[in-house]
Amino acid sequence: MNYPNGKRSASVFKNNNLYSHQFGNRGMSLEKDINDTNAYYLETNKAVIHKKPTPIQIVKVNYPKRSAAVITEAYFKQASTTDYNGIYREKYIDFEAKETKNKTLFPLANIHQHQIDHMEAVVAQGGVSFILIRFAVLDETYLLPAEKLFTHWNAQLNGGKKSIAYETIKQQGYFIPFQYKARVDYLTIIDKLYF
C-alpha cells in the first residue's frame, strides 16, 4: 500500500540513491513519481497540484490524556473523485493515475463509474482532465485525455471491450518521457494540448 507522499518525504526521497539511476525508472511507483513531480512543480512555482488524502471512515477514536488522539478503528472508503487536482496556468487540472502489470492492455476495471462522472463534470466546467497510465513491466507512462477515456468507457457500457489496447493508448495518448527532476512531466503534454 502506498500512502500520500508529501513534499517533505519527496525531497528526502530525491537524495535516495535510487535516483542515481538516471536512465531508468523501473521499480518506482507511479504515485511516488507523481508526488515527486508535483513537489518539483510546487517548488519551481510551475503549478499547484496535490494528491488528495485517502478517504477513511473513522469509527473509534481514543483521546488519551497528554497525547494525541488515536484512531483505533477505521476503514478505507472508495474515493468519490479522482486522486489529483490543482491549478496550472489558470487552468483547473484533475486526473487519475493507474498502473498495470499487463503488457498489452489497460483493464477498464481500474476505473469506477463515479470517477468517470466526476471527470465528465470537470470537462463540462472547462477543466482539463486525463488519466496517467503506466505499463509497469514496459516502464512506459502515457497521458490519455478524459475525452478519449469516455469513448472507451461508453463503448464498454454498450457491450464493447472491457479494456483499452496498449497500441490504442500509444495512438490516442501521449508518451511521457522519464525526466530527472519532474519524474513524470505531464504538464509538458498539457502545454502542447491546451496552450
Place this chain on the structure above:
Amino acid sequence: MNYPNGKRSASVFKNNNLYSHQFGNRGMSLEKDINDTNAYYLETNKAVIHKKPTPIQIVKVNYPKRSAAVITEAYFKQASTTDYNGIYREKYIDFEAKETKNKTLFPLANIHQHQIDHMEAVVAQGGVSFILIRFAVLDETYLLPAEKLFTHWNAQLNGGKKSIAYETIKQQGYFIPFQYKARVDYLTIIDKLYF
C-alpha cells in the same frame, strides 16, 4: 468532530426536519452547510467543488479473512493545503472554512502558515482563493478574499494584531445570506467579484 459529509449523506440531511426552519441556520455546522451547498452545486451542474478527505497517518492495518481491512492505529495529520477546491465557470476555486464562537473578532490562530503559503501559490497561478468565516453566535457567514487575509496575516507576522476584527470582516468581506438549497451560496459572491 465533523467528518466529511459526502453527497449521499448531504441528500439524506436535506430531508431532515432541521431543514424546515427556513428562517435560520443556527446550530448547523459550517462544514455541513458547505458540503450541502457543494452537493447542490454538483447536482445542478453549477460547479464541481469537494471537501478533501481528512489526512490520516496510518500506522497499523489488519487484514481479516473474508472482510474489509481494518485500520487499528492511525493519527490525524495537519492538512498541507486548504480544505475545499474545485472548478467553477473555468476558474480554479480553493478555500478554507472556519467557524468561531467569538463575537467581536476572528483569531488568526485558526489559520496556519502552510495554508497561507498554499493560498498565495494558488493566487499566483490565477486561481480564486478565499476564506469562509462563520461567527457562530451571530449566525453570520462572510467570504474574505485571500488577498485581504494575506494583509492581516503579514501584519501579524510583523507584530500586528493576532486577529481580524468583526467590523473589519464586515467591511472587507462579503456577507453570505442563508439560502434554502445552497445553504452557504458563496458562488454568488464569486460571480460578483470575478465575472
